[in-house]
Amino acid sequence: MERRSFLKTGLAAGSFAAMGGHAAPALSQGARARTLRFVPQANLANFDPIWGTQYVVRNASAMVWDTLYGVNDKLEPLPQMVEGETVSSDGLTWTFKLRAGLRFHDGTPVLAKDVVASIARWAPRDPMGQMVRAIQKELVAVDDTTFRWVLGSPYPKLKYALGKTNTPICFIMPERIATKFDSFTQIDEYVGSGPMRFIRNEWVPGASAVFQKFDQYVPREGTPSWLSGGKVMGVDRVEWVVMPDPATAAAALQNGEVDWWENPITDLVPLMRRNRNIRLDIADPLGNIGSFRMNHLHAPFNSKKIRQAVLAAMSQEDYMRALVGNDDALWKALPGFFTPGTPAYTEAGGDILKGPRNMDLAKRLLQEGGYNNEPVICIVAQDQPITKAQGDITADLLKRMGMNVDFIATDWGTTGQRRAMKNPPANGGWSMFHTWHAGADCVNPAAYNAVRGTGQSAWFGWPESKGVEDGVAEWFAAPNAAAEKVAMDKINTAAIDDVVYAPTGFFLGYTAWRSNVTGIQKGPLPFFWGVNKA
Amino acid sequence: MFAYIVRRVLATIPVMAIVALFVFSLLYIAPGDPAAVIAGDQATPDDVERIRASLGLDRPYLVRFGAWVWDIARGDLGVSIFTNLPVSTMIQQRIEPTLSLMVVTLILAISIAIPMGVLAAQRQGTWIDRAVMGFAVLGFSVPVFVVGYMLAYIFALELDWLPVQGYTPFSRGFWPWLENLILPAVALGSVYIALIARITRATMLEVLQQDYIRTARAKGVNQSGILFLHALKNAAVPVITIIGIGLAGLIGGAVVTESVFAIPGLGRLTVDAILRRDYPVIQGVVLLFSFVYVLVNLAIDLAYTLFDPRIRY
Numbered sequence: 001m002e003r004r005s006f007l008k009t010g011l012a013a014g015s016f017a018a019m020g021g022h023a024a025p026a027l028s029q030g031a032r033a034r035t036l037r038f039v040p041q042a043n044l045a046n047f048d049p050i051w052g053t054q055y056v057v058r059n060a061s062a063m064v065w066d067t068l069y070g071v072n073d074k075l076e077p078l079p080q081m082v083e084g085e086t087v088s089s090d091g092l093t094w095t096f097k098l099r100a101g102l103r104f105h106d107g108t109p110v111l112a113k114d115v116v117a118s119i120a121r122w123a124p125r126d127p128m129g130q131m132v133r134a135i136q137k138e139l140v141a142v143d144d145t146t147f148r149w150v151l152g153s154p155y156p157k158l159k160y161a162l163g164k165t166n167t168p169i170c171f172i173m174p175e176r177i178a179t180k181f182d183s184f185t186q187i188d189e190y191v192g193s194g195p196m197r198f199i200r201n202e203w204v205p206g207a208s209a210v211f212q213k214f215d216q217y218v219p220r221e222g223t224p225s226w227l228s229g230g231k232v233m234g235v236d237r238v239e240w241v242v243m244p245d246p247a248t249a250a251a252a253l254q255n256g257e258v259d260w261w262e263n264p265i266t267d268l269v270p271l272m273r274r275n276r277n278i279r280l281d282i283a284d285p286l287g288n289i290g291s292f293r294m295n296h297l298h299a300p301f302n303s304k305k306i307r308q309a310v311l312a313a314m315s316q317e318d319y320m321r322a323l324v325g326n327d328d329a330l331w332k333a334l335p336g337f338f339t340p341g342t343p344a345y346t347e348a349g350g351d352i353l354k355g356p357r358n359m360d361l362a363k364r365l366l367q368e369g370g371y372n373n374e375p376v377i378c379i380v381a382q383d384q385p386i387t388k389a390q391g392d393i394t395a396d397l398l399k400r401m402g403m404n405v406d407f408i409a410t411d412w413g414t415t416g417q418r419r420a421m422k423n424p425p426a427n428g429g430w431s432m433f434h435t436w437h438a439g440a441d442c443v444n445p446a447a448y449n450a451v452r453g454t455g456q457s458a459w460f461g462w463p464e465s466k467g468v469e470d471g472v473a474e475w476f477a478a479p480n481a482a483a484e485k486v487a488m489d490k491i492n493t494a495a496i497d498d499v500v501y502a503p504t505g506f507f508l509g510y511t512a513w514r515s516n517v518t519g520i521q522k523g524p525l526p527f528f529w530g531v532n533k534a
Numbered sequence: 535m536f537a538y539i540v541r542r543v544l545a546t547i548p549v550m551a552i553v554a555l556f557v558f559s560l561l562y563i564a565p566g567d568p569a570a571v572i573a574g575d576q577a578t579p580d581d582v583e584r585i586r587a588s589l590g591l592d593r594p595y596l597v598r599f600g601a602w603v604w605d606i607a608r609g610d611l612g613v614s615i616f617t618n619l620p621v622s623t624m625i626q627q628r629i630e631p632t633l634s635l636m637v638v639t640l641i642l643a644i645s646i647a648i649p650m651g652v653l654a655a656q657r658q659g660t661w662i663d664r665a666v667m668g669f670a671v672l673g674f675s676v677p678v679f680v681v682g683y684m685l686a687y688i689f690a691l692e693l694d695w696l697p698v699q700g701y702t703p704f705s706r707g708f709w710p711w712l713e714n715l716i717l718p719a720v721a722l723g724s725v726y727i728a729l730i731a732r733i734t735r736a737t738m739l740e741v742l743q744q745d746y747i748r749t750a751r752a753k754g755v756n757q758s759g760i761l762f763l764h765a766l767k768n769a770a771v772p773v774i775t776i777i778g779i780g781l782a783g784l785i786g787g788a789v790v791t792e793s794v795f796a797i798p799g800l801g802r803l804t805v806d807a808i809l810r811r812d813y814p815v816i817q818g819v820v821l822l823f824s825f826v827y828v829l830v831n832l833a834i835d836l837a838y839t840l841f842d843p844r845i846r847y
Contacts, residue, residue: 043806045616046572051585052616053574125581167574184581184588186618204627205617206806207798243699243796244805251686251698252796383809413811416570420579435575449576459578 033533034236036517038526039249039261043242044209047198050122051186053167055438059262059525062227063211063238064105065171065192068096068115069163070227073523075342075443077163078228080220081110081172081193091154092137098145101218104174105197112141117178119162122170124183127447128161129170131476157446157476163227165440165524166447195219195231195529196238209240211528224530226523234519234532253278253512259533260513262526265385266324272512283511284524286339286439290319290390290504291450293461294432298424300376300403301431305369307499311352313362313401314394319504322389334506336492337451339439343481349493353503362401375404377425379433381412387434390504394434419460433460439506440524444484445472445491453500461501467494535839539832546828553824554606554817558599561813567591568615568811589615602817611821612814614807621818624803631701632799634711635791636784638719643726644777650727651734651773652761655742666731673728678787682721682794689717699796718795722787726780733776737769744768770841778834782827 042056049061070080079085083099102110116139123129138150149158162170174191181187190198196211203209219230241258243249250268252258254275263283264272272278294301294310301307320331332340335350347354376398380391391407398405408430410418415433423429442448452458452472453465471491478484513520516534521527569586570577586592605612611621654666690698696717702710741747742765750764789801800819807815838845 045806045810045812046618048618052572053577054572055574167576182588184584188618204798205614205619205624206802207628207796241700241796242798244793244802245796247683248686248699248794248796251691252700255690255694255698257698257700411566411809413566413568413571413809416573416582417565417567420567420570420582437576441576447576449578457578457580459576 035239036235036237036260036528036531036533037239037241037258039243039252039258040240041263043206044240045205046186047190048187049171050125050168050183053125055167055525058167058169060209060240061171062169062194062525063196063528064190064194064198065173066194067163067170067227068172069159071160071163071165072225072228077159080163080228085159091156092151094149094158095142096147096149102193103216104193105191105214106174107216108174110172110193111144112147114175114178115147115172116141117175118172119170121178121181121183122168125168126161126170127449128157128164131155132158132161161446164447165227193217195233207242211238212236224521224527226521226527231529233529238528253514256514259517260511260520262511263509264512266327266330266510269327269510277515278512279515280510280512282508282522284439284509285341285522286443286524287506287508288439289334289337289339289437289442289506290323290386291436291501292390292394292432292434292504293450293501294499295425295430295461296463297422298429298431300369300371300374303369304498305365306371308352309362309365309369309401310398311496311499311502312358312365314397314502314504315357316353316503316505318393319390320507322393323386324507330509331505331507334503337442337495337503338488338492339442340506342443343484344444344488346488346492348489349496352496359400366401371403373404375406375425377406377408377429377431379408379410379415379418379430381415381434382409383411386436387412390434394432422462438524445475450501451491451495453495453498463498463500465494465498465500467497468500539836542832546825549828550821550824554603554821557817557820558602561816562595566811568813571810572616611818614815615812616810621814624815625800625818625822628798628800628803630703631797632788632792632801634704634715635718635722635788635797635799636781638712638715639723639726639784640781642719643723643730647727647730648734648773651731652738652766654731654735655738656761658739666735670728670732673724676724678721678725678790679794681724682718682791685717685721686795701797714797718791718797721794722784722791725787726784729780730773730776734769734773737772738765741765741769767841771838774834774837774841778830781830785823785826
């Protein structure tokens with residue numbers, strides 16, 4: 001008998017007697033094997049994937065709500081809830097047919113009217129959805145299983161828009177819910193048609209969330225690959241256990257108290273490698289792109305030359321080592337804006353980010369840009385390890401360049417508020433903030449807000465870049481992959497020239513799980529279908 | 535006595551009102567925006583603005599404060615901006631782990647610290663006294679999270695006696711409940727043990743010099759009788775005071791302990807709410823904490839009468 005079992009038996013006997021014989025319900029070995037305990041990247045604080053677009057919400061939602069299409073690991077959109085589609089010869093009328101047997105978790109069948117309402121709720125929050133909405137002439141349910149989408153101009157990327165992994169994903173929910181709450185109001189009922197049901201009464205926000213296998217789910221045929229293929233659940237129950245402290249999560253995984261930890265920090269990876277019961281691998285080959293955004297509206301970064309000076313001086317290696325340490329397998333330099341290893345990847349125009357760093361050039365550009373010792377309000381969220389590490393490097397860099405840095409150490413909530421302010425830095429505005437972008441969001445310009453150059457209506461920082469916008473328009477109209485590639489080169493070149501933002505490098509992260517767990521896919525989110533536990 | 539208790543309970547109302555005004559105003563002027571957190575990093579400024587409007591965060595201070603006070607007056611703490619759950623439900627979900635942690639910590643601390651302090655006073659100047667005082671210095675100086683990590687490493691990872699993290703409700707059995715609380719309670723209690731032990735020692739040393747102790751000795755009362763019946767009872771008032779103050783401090787300490795041991799208690803709820811700017815939750819929890827402080831103070835005042843018959847209300 002193990003020491004712990006001995007201790008437990010003794011104390012349990014005592015407590016059993018003390019409680020008058022009321023024994024605690026216990027999970028059998030079989031039940032334990034059918035339950036996967038997962039430590040997510042963050043707390044599941046809300047559960048509306050359209051209203052709240054945080055990655056953690058998307059990741060949980062992918063179990064509960066299904067999608068019409070789903071991209072595979074080659075980023076190809078494949079049918080998921082739909083049986084198939086027909087497109088008119090002019091590319092303007094799309095007719096979709098739902099596959100048979102789809103049911104919501106409340107037992108009602110999934111109908112075309114549910115799909116129409118769900119798309120209508122999703123589209124205003126999604127960059128691709130907004131584009132489709134802008135050219136939409138009609139979106140109607142033809143009958144219970146057929147819906148039609150009529151557009152004013154062709155939109156070849158429609159299936160991708162409906163099946164992408166970027167937030168917000170076009171999840172399908174019952175019409176009564178999708179019409180009751182607009183995109184900017186949170187739903188209060190969590191009914192999907194995905195392979196797992198959300199057990200609301202076991203949800204303790206900030207601590208745990210529970211998902212139970214949906215017995216009436218009819219998976220597609222085929223091997224699962226990301227959001228596509230057969231979403232066959234290998235476990236009956238998935239328990240999300242929120243652990244704010246990485247050391248605790250590492251200890252819990254080592255001790256077998258949890259089965260899978262989504263994103264172990266790199267500092268703890270060597271420790272876990274030494275444990276023969278733990279497996280580690282790159283979580284998502286699409287990784288992340290580190291970045292800081294300069295405010296294009298106000299001095300000093302309203303000057304293109306000054307923004308370029310920063311690019312000339314910055315060392316991506318410094319940033320990446322601050323983020324991932326000395327594990328060279330986890331990062332690479334990125335002279336561009338798109339995810340390495342994808343068709344979008346290009347280094348066109350990226351020379352300023354390559355080779356030895358040139359402080360002399362940087363200082364010359366600063367002078368040419370008319371830098372007049374204006375303070376640089378550098379906002380750095382300290383509660384996010386990625387932004388904190390990048391912020392420290394940037395502050396040092398700017399000081400070495402001779403800039404007047406006003407380092408604002410704050411938290412992410414405050415950063416989120418302050419970066420929305422267009423006031424001059426001296427009046428509560430800002431000059432730069434740090435963040436990062438999931439590589440899956442940077443595989444094309446469609447849903448990639450940070451690369452767009454639409455001026456006052458652009459993402460925070462409000463860059464204006466005609467070159468980027470021309471390239472984006474060309475990409476959407478591109479008839480084939482070769483034309484898309486030309487457009488991507490154009491976007492990258494213009495984005496670097498105008499410095500829409502400063503890429504600090506490409507980095508990967510690990511995921512870790514117990515050796516009795518199998519079937520974990522590499523991808524931009526944790527996919528629970530196909531995962532088994534012995 | 536009854537009239538005194540009623541008076542004190544009624545006195546909590548203005549205290550709570552001041553706390554409510556203070557907390558609401560502080561949150562109003564504090565930087566941060568829940569709408570930006572909800573919208574996510576990729577959201578456009580327009581998205582953030584629309585979410586802010588849908589949450590009513592664009593309304594003027596007085597309108598928001600008035601609505602909140604009206605809800606509070608009707609016993610409604612509001613709904614969390616993020617989870618869409620009533621704040622009262624969220625507190626209900628989290629109160630048991632925190633209460634359990636505090637109770638176990640308190641029992642552990644009192645049962646260890648008071649005998650330690652008494653022993654140290656009785657053996658003043660010996661190695662026992664120095665050992666107790668050395669432990670007290672350690673207890674004060676080593677942060678709770680360091681103690682927590684060390685305990686988890688030794689007793690969970692190396693010895694495999696106890697779990698690393700989590701909480702099991704009492705309804706699932708005494709041992710599963712206690713098993714999860716032992717390490718956090720020891721970690722959290724370390725400071726508390728040090729504090730109570732020091733105060734007990736100091737007070738006991740003073741009491742042991744009193745004439746009535748000398749008289750008791752002269753009458754032939756044995757050593758344990760002198761210590762625990764005569765001396766400790768008279769030394770109890772300052773010790774009770776420090777236990778009460780420490781109890782309030784436990785709530786603060788629980789924030790760190792709950793994070794280190796992944797206990798889903800009120801401490802973590804508060805920190806999460808602050809980081810996300812979930813105003814209704816912050817306001818609800820702070821009101822609850824202030825109410826608990828007031829009650830603890832009342833309980834301490836009443837406890838004095840048990841140990842010192844000269845005190846009357």
